[in-house]
Amino acid sequence: MSTTLSADWARRLNSLQLALVGVFLLAPVVWMVLASFKQSSDVIAYPPTLLFTPTLENYVALIETTPFLSYGVNSIIVTVGSTTLGIVLGVPAAFVISWTRVSWPAVLTLAARMVPGALFLLPWYILFRNLGMIGSYWPIILSHAVITMPIVIWILLPYFDGIPRSIYEAAQVDGCSITRILWRIALPLVGSGVAIAAILAFVFSWNFFLFVLVLSTSDTKTMIAASFNFVGEGSTRWGVLMAVATLIALPPLVLAMIVQRWLIAGLTLGAVKG
Amino acid sequence: MASLSRSTSAQITGGDTPRLNPQTLQLTALSAPAVLFTFAMIAFPFCYAIWLGFHSFSATGHTRFVGLDNYRKLIGDVEFWNGLYVTFALYFLGLALQIAGGIYLAILLFNAKRLSGFTRSLFISPILLPSAVAGMMWIIILDPSIGLANYLLSLVGLPPSEWIASPVWVLPTIALIDTWHWTPYVALIVLGGLQSLPQNVFEAAQIDGASPTRTFWRITLPLLLPTIVTATVLRSVDLLRFFDIIYIMTQGGPGNASNTLNVYGFKIGFEYFNIGYASALMLTLSTIVFGVVLALNRLRRAVAW
Amino acid sequence: MASIKLRNITKTFGGPNIISDLSLDIDDREFVVFVGPSGCGKSTLLRIIAGLEPVTEGDVFIGDQRVNSLPAARRNIAMVFQDYALYPHMTVYGNMAFALELRGMSKVEIDTRVRRAATMLDIEPYLDRRPKALSGGQRQRVAMGRAIVRDPQVFLFDEPLSNLDARLRGQVRAEIKALSQQLKTTMIFVTHDQVEAMTMADRIVVLHAGVIQQYDTPEQVYEHPANQFVAGFIGSPTMNFLPIRLQGDEIVLTGDGRALPLTDDRRGRLQNAGGEATLGVRPEHILLCDPREGIAASIKLVEPLGSDTMVHFDLAGTPAIARVDPAIKPKVGETIALRMAPSRVHMFDVKTGQVLT
Secondary structure: OHHHHHHHHHHHHHHHHHHHHHHHHHHHHHHHHHHHHHOOHOOOOOOOOOOOOOOOHHHHHHHOOOOHHHHHHHHHHHHHHHHEEEEEEHHHHHHHHHOOOOOHHHHHHHHHHHHOOHHHHHHHHHHHHHHOOOOOOOHHHHHHHHHHHHHHHHHHHHHHHOOOHHHHHHHHHHOOOOHHHHHHHHHOOOOHHHHHHHHHHHHHHHOOHHHHHHOOOOOOOOHHHHHHHHHHHHHHOOOHHHHHHHHHHHHHHHHHOOOOHHHHHHHHOOOOOO | OHHHHHHHHHHHHHHOOOOOOHHHHHHHHHHHHHHHHHHHHHHHHHHHHHHHHEEEEEOOOOEEEOOOOOHHHHHHHHHHHHHHHHHHHHHHHHHHHHHHHHHHHHHHHHHOOOOOOOHHHHHHHHOOOHHHHHHHHHHHHOOOOOHHHHHHHOOOOOOOOOHHHOOOOOOHHHHHHHHHHHHHHHHHHHHHHHOOOOOOHHHHHHOOOHHHHHHHHHHHHHHHHHHHHHHHHHHHHHHOOOOOOHHOOOOOOOOOOOOHHHHHHHHHHHHOOOOHHHHHHHHHHHHHHHHHHHHHHHHHHOOOO | OOOOEEEEEEEEOOOOOOEEEEEEEEEOOOEEEOOOOOOOHHHHHHHHHHHHOOEEEEEEOOEEEEOOOOOOOOOOOEEEOOOOOOOOOOOHHHHHHHHHHHHHOOOOHHHHHHHHHHHHHHHHHHOOOEEEHHOOOHHHHHHHHHHHHOOOOOEEEEEEOOOOHHHHOOOOOEEEEHHHHHHOEEEEEEEEEEEHHHHOOOEEEEEEEOOEEEOOOOOHHHHOOHOOOOHOOOOOOOOOEEEEEEEEOEEEEEOOOOOEEHHHHHHHHHHHHHOEEEEEOOOOHEEEOOOOOOOOEEEEEEEEOOOOOOEEEOOOOOEEEEEEEEHOOOOOOOEEEEEEEEHHOOOEEOOOOOEEE
16 A cells, blocks of 8 residues: 555656656747747846737748748758758668678768868868859758768668568569669668658758858858847847747757657667667 | 699689679669768868868968978967867766756656657757757847846846856856757667666566665666767767857857857858868867767777676 | 589688588479578578579589579579568569569569469469468468469579478478479479478488588488488487497497397498498387397387377487387386397498498
8 A cells, every 4th residue: 555655656756857857948948939929028028928918020020121031941942952862872872781781881971970060161161162162052952961861871771671681682583683672672661761861861951050150151041040140130139039949940840749759769870779 | 833723713714703793783883872972071071171280371372281380389279278178168067967867857757657759759859959049049048137047046036147148157057058958868868778678677676675776776877877878979979069059159258268169160260261270170179079989989888788 | 494503512601611512403393302400501502593692612503504693683583481571562462473573574464474373372362462461371372472473494492381380381381292293393492391301302402511411312311311410310200320330240239239130231331341330220110029039128208199109218328219009008117129120220330420331
């Protein structure tokens, strides 16, 4: 009797702590979203208010006074482009790595994650400038593919490794070339893996700050790069700044909710088996 | 002797399994784009950066080989040593908070068996926010005059803080923000480790009469060590290259109180266009990161069970 | 339809040889079984013929064509895998049609062939199902169907029955044999189960340590094993082996010096082998007899199988088994008198294990 009672209390205590941690983790996000719907007088009110008349004026101002829609389009072009490139490069690479069991190329792509991005940015910038590519989307898409390709490879590797070898061999006996095995046998079997890899690649590319900071120009500026400029003038337009932040945060949050079950493996790049 | 050499040559011509059979050819073709990309975008720029580190570039576009001058300059550069201090102060502070917090949160999540996937994903949502967004939203919350943070302090009777505007508090504050951002990530990894622990060990401990506290310190934690080291590696790589949030919130200030090596290097390269010196600094930082990762990998092998 | 010739095949994965200098001829339309313990190289040999594994040295001929550098896809062979290796994302129909599709066959022709094979194997009702929705036995049939529709030169089977339960295994075994008589195609079947080898094969290849121990019909392999390994591997329960030697004019058990009544020609062979040998006799060739003329032994264990009863006993310090009529109702502790059918015993060289002739 007493043990079940104390177990009951232990569970309640656990839930309470969990709730407190949850508030600490989520409150800033909620505050940001609320602030984006506040009138400018409410944003700077002290003490801060929880009750206010919601308004869309910050979002309207954002669209009317800045080319934010075109920044959004730029963001989508860059993210979709680099995700596609990551898939196109990473899927066959992961298949070959799994087939040959030669894993050092996969490790090499991880090394890129350890080096400060600015180290690559200097040579990239010089190269892209000499090639006359600065001003186009290509430098940004290519640089973000350095982020997305390893994600795709590392997420897909366990999926490809999970296909029994004999299925590949049966296909060989049936008359498949290796390329055809990838298309007709392996890809359909790892379809869900490709979807998850694509979503995570999308999120990471969307969130990446450093490369667009340097490689984007006024025509190719993405939402994140543009938001950095808003910070400077932020003190006068906080509501607008929070509207920007909310809009940028929305796609990754929504996508992540969709794949939350597979998030662990993806986020740790295979370091932990979810 | 003659017959021996003849038989050898006969063997070579006889066993004509071609080196480049269609299979090898197709595997090469399939991996070629990724390999070419890796060389063009990662390996070549890395080597180019090493070359840049040995050169100096004047405003007139004149390039000069300077040997180790850039690295010598680094040793005499006060800002470099400050950056090194800031980087490591932030690293140890952030890491300690995130690992401890991550283990705590992981255990809470592990004990809450009946948690819906949606609720669980709420706990990890900070990870998914772009660091740029995290920086912007904390700027407002931490504003000294109207921010929510100081209001909360005043509610419990504490004096207001300058937060990121104070040279003393800027590093702990940024470490806290990063902890808010990445503790769920550590928790996810540790939770994965907890879920894969052999359940019968805990039952055995229960039968042996170990108290929950003792079980945690003597069984759970030692078994979790490899997972914790894995999380440490992943966080170290990011913490040692701390950039986004600082560049958005303080740009290294006030003064140089939050000027990490990565932020300092970026400014040298892209604000002062001192490409050679910036490359040398970034390579030094890369070496530090590699060194820490290698050391931690060795530690991981030591604590493996 | 084709014969297969292997010439001086050697295979190594870097370490010791998996297969050493092996040559083998398989006739057109023959059903050959590779049998041997695990690790003997039988599956590797099959995969070499399939083209899934390159040879280190030697030549492989299918028909009269040297196929060393021909990939599996172009050898016109079909293979049934141990785990069936069905394509999980395709229906049964899709699994069977896939290879034909790759060969650019017309839809009508594919349909005819798939339905004909499905009828033959009794799997028409499942054509639209995915492998996941099939039982083990059904999957096995689909794997066979996938091979049959191809109408290949050679069928290869890699332990296709080992994932089935015992009852189903006997049934499918009979079906494969019937199928082989119907299709009249060269077939190679790999197994570690000597019963499968004996019941299905036209000829058996007994492999051990990458070397062919014997290649002959099931009857020959059973009646006239080439060496002690084959003798011990084929037959269940396994053959009894007893050390014997020549003592004066008599052949005696080395263990206790008791004389064995064997034919005179054996004595000559034993003489040639230096007076010592290993005697091999199958449990079914140890007969009960009159206590006055037989060898006495004390029963240690009795295993009734219903149709027969296995009697375990020690003979001159070596454990041995006899298969007896259950009507005798032997009991543990009883002493029985035994003799060996003189024409059914084998003698093997002590050192090489080769049969003494």
